[in-house]
Amino acid sequence: MELPPYATTGQRIWHYTFLVICGLIFFFxxxxxxxxxxxxxxxxxxxxxxxxMLALESDAYSLRHYRDFFQNPDWQQAxxxxxxxxxxxxxxxxxxxTLAAIGLSQGHVPFRRAIMAVLISPMxxxxxxxxxxxxxxxxxxxxxxxYIGVVLAHAALGTPxxxxxxxxxxxxxxxxxxxxxxxxxxxxxxxxxxxQMPLILxxxxxxxxxxxxxxxxxxxxxxxxxxxxxxxxxxxxxxGLREQISPTxxxxxxxxxxxxILLLATVEILRRRSERMRGMSPA
Amino acid sequence: xxxxxxxxxxxxxxxxxxxxxxxxxxxxxxxVAADGTPLKRSLNRALRREKLRALALIAPLFLFIVVTxxxxxxxxxxxxxxxxxxxxxxxxxxxxxxxxxxxxxPEEPVFAALAQDLAIAVELKNxxxxxxxxxxxxxxxxxxxxxxxxAADDIGEEAxxxxxxxxxxxxxxxxxxxxxxxxxxxxxxxxxxxxxxxAGRDAPPEPRFALRDGxxxxxxxxxxxxxxxxxxxxxxxADSPTxxxxxxxxxxxxxxxxxxxxxxxxxxxxANAQLLGVAAGAVPSFEVTGFRDxxxxxxxxxxxxxxxxxxxxxxxxxxxxxxxxxxDLQLTADGVAKQPEDRQIYGxxxxxxxxxxxxxxxxxxxxxxxxxxxxxNLPMRSANVLMILVLLPFWTSLLxxxxxxxxxxxxxxxxxxxxxxxxxxxxxxxxxxxNNQTGTIIAMTHILLPFMILPLYSVMKTIPPSYxxxxxSLGATNFTAFxxxxxxxxxxxxxxxxxxxxxxxxxxxxxxxLVGGTTGTFISNRIAYHISQSLNWGLAAALGSILLAxxxxxxxxxxxxxxxxNVSLG
Numbered sequence: 001m002e003l004p005p006y007a008t009t010g011q012r013i014w015h016y017t018f019l020v021i022c023g024l025i026f027f028f029x030x031x032x033x034x035x036x037x038x039x040x041x042x043x044x045x046x047x048x049x050x051x052x053m054l055a056l057e058s059d060a061y062s063l064r065h066y067r068d069f070f071q072n073p074d075w076q077q078a079x080x081x082x083x084x085x086x087x088x089x090x091x092x093x094x095x096x097x098t099l100a101a102i103g104l105s106q107g108h109v110p111f112r113r114a115i116m117a118v119l120i121s122p123m124x125x126x127x128x129x130x131x132x133x134x135x136x137x138x139x140x141x142x143x144x145x146x147y148i149g150v151v152l153a154h155a156a157l158g159t160p161x162x163x164x165x166x167x168x169x170x171x172x173x174x175x176x177x178x179x180x181x182x183x184x185x186x187x188x189x190x191x192x193x194x195x196q197m198p199l200i201l202x203x204x205x206x207x208x209x210x211x212x213x214x215x216x217x218x219x220x221x222x223x224x225x226x227x228x229x230x231x232x233x234x235x236x237x238x239x240g241l242r243e244q245i246s247p248t249x250x251x252x253x254x255x256x257x258x259x260x261i262l263l264l265a266t267v268e269i270l271r272r273r274s275e276r277m278r279g280m281s282p283a
Numbered sequence: 284x285x286x287x288x289x290x291x292x293x294x295x296x297x298x299x300x301x302x303x304x305x306x307x308x309x310x311x312x313x314x315v316a317a318d319g320t321p322l323k324r325s326l327n328r329a330l331r332r333e334k335l336r337a338l339a340l341i342a343p344l345f346l347f348i349v350v351t352x353x354x355x356x357x358x359x360x361x362x363x364x365x366x367x368x369x370x371x372x373x374x375x376x377x378x379x380x381x382x383x384x385x386x387x388x389p390e391e392p393v394f395a396a397l398a399q400d401l402a403i404a405v406e407l408k409n410x411x412x413x414x415x416x417x418x419x420x421x422x423x424x425x426x427x428x429x430x431x432x433x434a435a436d437d438i439g440e441e442a443x444x445x446x447x448x449x450x451x452x453x454x455x456x457x458x459x460x461x462x463x464x465x466x467x468x469x470x471x472x473x474x475x476x477x478x479x480x481x482a483g484r485d486a487p488p489e490p491r492f493a494l495r496d497g498x499x500x501x502x503x504x505x506x507x508x509x510x511x512x513x514x515x516x517x518x519x520x521a522d523s524p525t526x527x528x529x530x531x532x533x534x535x536x537x538x539x540x541x542x543x544x545x546x547x548x549x550x551x552x553x554a555n556a557q558l559l560g561v562a563a564g565a566v567p568s569f570e571v572t573g574f575r576d577x578x579x580x581x582x583x584x585x586x587x588x589x590x591x592x593x594x595x596x597x598x599x600x601x602x603x604x605x606x607x608x609x610x611d612l613q614l615t616a617d618g619v620a621k622q623p624e625d626r627q628i629y630g631x632x633x634x635x636x637x638x639x640x641x642x643x644x645x646x647x648x649x650x651x652x653x654x655x656x657x658x659x660n661l662p663m664r665s666a667n668v669l670m671i672l673v674l675l676p677f678w679t680s681l682l683x684x685x686x687x688x689x690x691x692x693x694x695x696x697x698x699x700x701x702x703x704x705x706x707x708x709x710x711x712x713x714x715x716x717x718n719n720q721t722g723t724i725i726a727m728t729h730i731l732l733p734f735m736i737l738p739l740y741s742v743m744k745t746i747p748p749s750y751x752x753x754x755x756s757l758g759a760t761n762f763t764a765f766x767x768x769x770x771x772x773x774x775x776x777x778x779x780x781x782x783x784x785x786x787x788x789x790x791x792x793x794x795x796x797l798v799g800g801t802t803g804t805f806i807s808n809r810i811a812y813h814i815s816q817s818l819n820w821g822l823a824a825a826l827g828s829i830l831l832a833x834x835x836x837x838x839x840x841x842x843x844x845x846x847x848x849n850v851s852l853g
Contacts, residue, residue, distance in 0.1 A: 032688060
C-alpha cells in the first residue's frame, strides 16, 4: 500500500481518499461499540452525552447503572441463569463435538459428507426456524420451558463450532504420534489423553469458547424454548430494549464488551500457540 | 531355514516372520498376515474395524443432533401440513358433507351430524380450538363456534323433556345402562365399583364402556351418541354413566331412531322392550324442531355456504392450506383462490425481506470491499492491528450492538444530536432513523459486515501482487489493472461473502424486531408473531418451511462455490 515516489497528483489524491474512506468504514465498525462505554457511566437517565459529560465534569459521570445491574433482582436472576446454562451447554458440545471431530478426521468414514451436513446443520438453519421447530417439538415431549430443554437446545447450536475448530486442528495432527504411542504400549484411551488431547487442546478450547459465546449470546431460541424461569442475560436485554429501555442495558453491554475482548484475546493466543506447536508459525 | 527354537529367533508367539514362514510353507504365493489369514482379508478387516471405530466416535453426537435438532425441524415440516383437528372434532359432519354440492345451505342430515359432533366437542371443550383454527381461513368462524357452543348444550332438550314426561324412568341412569350396556360391562362395572369403594382415592379407572350386542343395529344414532357420552364422562369428568343421565342429544338421537325404526323394541327383551315399545308408540306425536332450524335460530351464519365450504375444504387430515396462506392464496370448497386484497400480506413481506436482504448485502459489499482490500495489501503487522477492529464487533454480543444502534439512532440520540449541532438538520427536523427500514438496514449492515470482510480478505490474500504489477508494466493504468486483473480474481470472495450475508440476513429476527418498527420487519418476525401471539402454528411452520427451503438452496449454492468445509471463523 506504499505510494510510489513517482505517483501523479491524481494518484496521490485517490490514495488518500481511499485511506479516508477506509478510515470511515473502520469508524463505522467500531464507533457504536465504543460510544456506549462512556454513555454507560452517565449520571442521568439519558441516552446521549449531557453537557456535563462533554465538559468532562466528574459529577456528570457515575456508576449508578452498574450499581443497578448488581442490585436489581431481575438482572441478577438473568445473570445467574446465563451462568448456569452456558457452561452446561458448552460441556455437552465440547465432549460430543470433540469425539465426533476425531471420528470424522479418520481416513475412511462412510457417508462423510452426509454426516457432516447433518452435524453442521444447526449452524446453517436460521435461528428463528430452529427456535420454531424446537418450540413445537420440545413442547410435545415436555421439555419446553425447562432448564434441560434450553441446555440441550444450546448444546445443539454450539456443536458445529466445536466440530469446525477441532477438525481444523486435527488437519495438522501427525497421526504417526498415536502410532508411536501405541507401539510403546499405550492403550487407545491413554494415547488419547496423553498424546492427542494435549496437542489438539488449543482447538478444543477455542471451539469451546465459540460454543460458550453461542449459548451466552443466544436469545432467539431461549425466547421460545425457555420460560420466564430460564430468562438469560440477552433475553433480559431484549425485553429491556423492546419495552422500557433503561441505561442499565448500556452498563450490561459494556460489561459484555469487556468479556468479548477477553474471549477474543484468548482465542487469538490459542490460535497462535497451536500454529507454533505445529511449526506453522509465519515467522 | 534354521531351527526356530534355538538362537536369536527363539521368540514364542507370532512375529511378522510367521506370516512369511506360513506363506513359504503353503507355496501358493498368497500373502498372509502374521496370524495366518490372507493379507487381503486381514487388511479388509482392519479397514472395517477402523470405519466402525470412526462411526462409533461420531454416533453419540449424530444421535444427539438428530434428537435435539433434526427432529424439531421435521416436526415443524410436519406441522405445516398437519390438519387433523377438523376431521377429529367433526367426524360425522365431514362424512355428511361429502354429499353436499357446495352451492346452498346443506340439508338436514349435515346439521344433524353437526349437532352430534358439537355436543361431544363442547363437552371436550374442543369447539373453541376448532373455531380458532377455522378462523385462520374464514374470519367469522371463531365467534360462530363460540356462540353455537354455548347453545349446543340445549339441542335435544325438548325431546328429553317429552321422554321423561312419558315415563320418569327415562330420567334414571340405570334405565339407560340397562338398555345400552353389555352384560359383561355391567358385571365388570359392579365388581369395579365394589373395589373402588374399598380402595378409596387410589381406585383404578372404571372399565371401558361396552355396548350391548345388537343395539348398534337397532338404534344406530342412540348407540353412537350414548357410547360417546359414556367415553367422555369416564375420561373427562372421571364419572360413571351409571350415575349421570345422558346428554339431551342422546334423547334426541333415540327419538330419531324410533321414528326411523318403530320396531326397534323387537331387538330387546323384558322391561327394556316394553319401555321402548311404549316410547316408539309415542314418538310420532312428539314435537321436535329440525336441526337445521335450530342452528339457523342460534346463528344466521350457518345458512352461509362459506363456513361449510371451509369445513369441507379442510376436512382431510393433511392440507396444503397453510402453504397456500403463506403465499397469499386460500383453499376454498371450489379449489385454490386468491386471498382477499386486505389479507394479502405475505407476498409483500417476502418481497420486503428479499429487498432488504439484498440492500444489506449490497451495503456490505460496498463497505467491505475497500476494507478487505486494505487489509490484504497492508504489511502483516498493521493488518493484524486493523483486523482487531473487524473482529471486535464480530465477537461482541449481538444485543450489545443492537442496543448501541438503538441508543445512537434515536430522535434524541447521539447521531441526531451531532447532526443538529453541526447544523445539517434543524432541531425540528430531526431524522427518523429508527423503527423503520433505515434503522434495520444500518444496524444489520453493521452487524453483518464482518461476515463480508472475512471471506473477501481470505480470497484477496491469495491474489499474487505480481499479476497487477505485470499488468501495469504492460501499460495498464491503475484503474484498468484493477478492473481487468485484480477484480476478476476477487469475485469468488464477493460471491462467498454475498451468499453468507444474504443467508444470515433473510433469517434475522432480533435486530429487525428491535429497530425495525412496523415497516422494517422481516418474514422471521411474522413467524415469531404467529408462534407466540396469533398461535397459528401451522402457518408459522409453513412460513418457516419456505424460508428453510430458500436458505438450504442458497447453502447448496455456497457449497458449490466455496465449500462448506471452508467456513472460516475469523
